[in-house]
Amino acid sequence: MKTIKTPIIPINNTIAKVQGKHELDLEAICLFIAFGFFIDTDSYWKDEIVLSPGSIYKLDKDGHVISSEKWFQWNYKPREISxxxxxxxxxxxxxxxxxxxxxxxxxxxxxxxxxxxxxxxxxxxxxxxxxxxxxxxxxxxxxxxxxxxxxxxxxxxxxxxxxxxxxxxxxxxxxxxxxxxxxxxxxxxxxxxxxxxxxxxxxxxxxxxxxxxxxSFGFPNLSFDEEVEVLVKMLLKKGGFELAEALWKSWNLKGSFEDYFDSRIRELLKDIKIENTNARIRAFKTQYYVxxxxxxxxxxxxxxxxxxxxxxxxxxxxxxxxxxxxxxxxxxxxxxxxxxxxxxxxxxxxxxxxxxxxNNYHLNKTPYNLPYRITNKLKRELNDFMGKPYISRNWELQFVGKENDKHLRKWLFDSKLKDLVPKDIIQQFYDNFKEKDAVKYSHSISMLLTLALFQEKFNNK
Structure with missing residues (x-):
C-alpha cells in the first residue's frame, strides 16, 4: 500500500486509478472545453482521477485508490490585526x-x-x-x-x-x-x-x-445562487460553452450541458464552508482553477x-x-x-x-490618463494603417495568417480529431473563428486543437 499526501496547491498533478471501464469521460471533456481546464478530480478517462489538493490518499500496489481524506480545508478566520x-x-x-x-x-x-x-x-x-x-x-x-x-x-x-x-x-x-x-x-x-x-x-x-x-474580488456578501452565477461568469470561456453544448448533443449525453455544469459548480461550492463571499470564491478558484x-x-x-x-x-x-x-x-x-x-x-x-x-496609480482615471490613452490609441491606429497590427493575445501569433492557417487546418481536418468530434462541428467552429468573431471563437479553436493532439498521442483505441 502507498500513501500520498498532496499539498494545498500541488505543483504536479498526480493521476491514480479508480474502478470503472477505461473509456472516455465525455461529460468531463465537455467541462474541459467550456472552462479550459479539467475540474476537481476529472480526467480524460472514467477509470482515472487526478488526486485532490490538501488530501491524503491510500493506493494499492496497482495504483488504485483505496481511501482518501482531507487534511486541509480552505477556511476564513480573520484575526483582529492592523x-x-x-x-x-x-x-x-x-x-x-x-x-x-x-x-x-x-x-x-x-x-x-x-x-x-x-x-x-x-x-x-x-x-x-x-x-x-x-x-x-x-x-x-x-x-x-x-x-x-x-x-x-x-x-x-x-x-x-x-x-x-x-x-x-x-x-x-x-x-x-x-x-x-x-x-x-x-x-x-x-x-x-x-x-x-x-x-x-x-x-x-x-x-x-x-x-x-x-x-479581493470586491463583492458584497452574496447568496449561494449569486455566488454560483459569479463563478459561471468567471469560468466559462467565450465560445467554450457553445462548443461544449454542441458536443454534448452530438455525443447524446443525458440531460443538458448547462444543467450539468451548474450542478457540478454547486456541488463543489457547497463543500467550501466559508461565509464571506470573497474568501469563498478565492478558495474555489485556488482549489479548482489554480x-x-x-x-x-x-x-x-x-x-x-x-x-x-x-x-x-x-x-x-x-x-x-x-x-x-x-x-x-x-x-x-x-x-x-x-x-x-x-x-x-x-x-x-x-x-x-x-x-x-x-506610487501614483490612483491617477489612472479620467481626466489624468486621457493624454496617454489618446496617444496610445493613435499609435495603434497608425500601426494598423501600416500593416503592423497590435498584438496582445497569444492566439493572434499562432492562428492568424496564411502560414498559421495551414498548420491549424492540418491538425483540425487531417488528424484523428474527426474520430472524436464530428467534422461538421469542426467546420462550423473553424468558420465561426474565421468569419464571425475571432476573439470569441479563438478558445473553441484552441480546445479543438488540444483534442486533436490528444487523439493523436493518447487515445489509441
Missing part, C-alpha cells in the same frame, strides 16, 4: 519562504510588468545568484522594458525575449507530451524559449497565484528545471486564511511591501496601470 502588523508578518513570512526555496541555488526569475514577480525581485535582491528574463509579443506592448528596469535596479543579469509568430507549430507535439493535453496550447508562452532556459540556472522562482491571493490550470502549465518549466513558488507554499495558504479581506483588497499588501523595502522598484511602471507606477 494593516501594519499584517504587512510585518507578510514580509517576514514571504522572505522566509523565498529564502527556504532558493538558498544556495542558481535561480531563474521571470519578471513581468506586474506585481507578483516584482515582490520576488525584492525578496531576492541580496541573493548571490539570480538570472532574470522577460518576454513580450512581436508587435505588442514592450513589457520587457519594464522588466529590464526592475532587473537593473536589482543588479540581476537580464535577457529580453520576443515571442515569435507561429512558434507553436514547431513544438506542439513536444508540448502535448509535456502537459499531456490537460491544458490548451496557446497560453504557455514559455514553450517558445524552452531551449533558452536550459543554461540559465538550476531552479525557477515563479510568481503564480500572487494576484489571486493578495487581492491546481488544475496554472499548475498543469508548470510542467513546461519543470521540463527544464525544478520550480519553486512562494505563493504556493502551505505556510502562505494558511496565512491567507487569517487575514481580513480589507487588508488583501487592491493588492495593498504587495504594494506596501515593495514601497517599504524597495522604493526604487515602486517607481517603475505598473503595466496594468501604465503609464503610472505603484
Amino acid at each position: 494593516f501594519e502588523d499584517t504587512l510585518q508578518e507578510f514580509t517576514k513570512l514571504f522572505e522566509t519562504v523565498v529564502e527556504d526555496q532558493t538558498k544556495e541555488k542558481k535561480v531563474i526569475l521571470p519578471i513581468s510588468g506586474g506585481l507578483d514577480s516584482r515582490t520576488q525581485a525584492v525578496a531576492l535582491r541580496n541573493h548571490p545568484n539570480v538570472k532574470s528574463y522577460s518576454y513580450d509579443y512581436e508587435g505588442g506592448y514592450p513589457e520587457t522594458k519594464i522588466a529590464k528596469k526592475i532587473a537593473d535596479k536589482c543588479q540581476f543579469p537580464f535577457q529580453s525575449l520576443s515571442v515569435p509568430k507561429g512558434y507553436l507549430w514547431n513544438c506542439i507535439e513536444e508540448l502535448a507530451e509535456i502537459n499531456q493535453c490537460y491544458s490548451e496550447f496557446t497560453h504557455p508562452r514559455q514553450m517558445a524559449f524552452i531551449d533558452t532556459f536550459k543554461d540559465m540556472g538550476e531552479s525557477f522562482s515563479l510568481g503564480h497565484m500572487g494576484d489571486l491571493m493578495f487581492d 491546481s488544475r490550470w496554472s499548475s498543469n502549465n508548470l510542467s513546461i518549466f519543470n521540463k527544464v528545471a525544478p520550480v519553486t513558488l512562494p505563493y504556493y507554499d502551505n505556510r502562505m495558504c494558511e496565512f491567507i486564511c487569517t487575514i481580513p479581506e480589507e487588508h488583501l483588497a487592491n493588492r495593498k499588501l504587495q504594494i506596501a511591501y515593495i514601497q517599504q523595502n524597495a522604493p526604487d522598484l515602486a517607481k517603475v511602471t505598473w503595466q496594468s496601470k501604465k503609464p503610472y507606477n505603484l
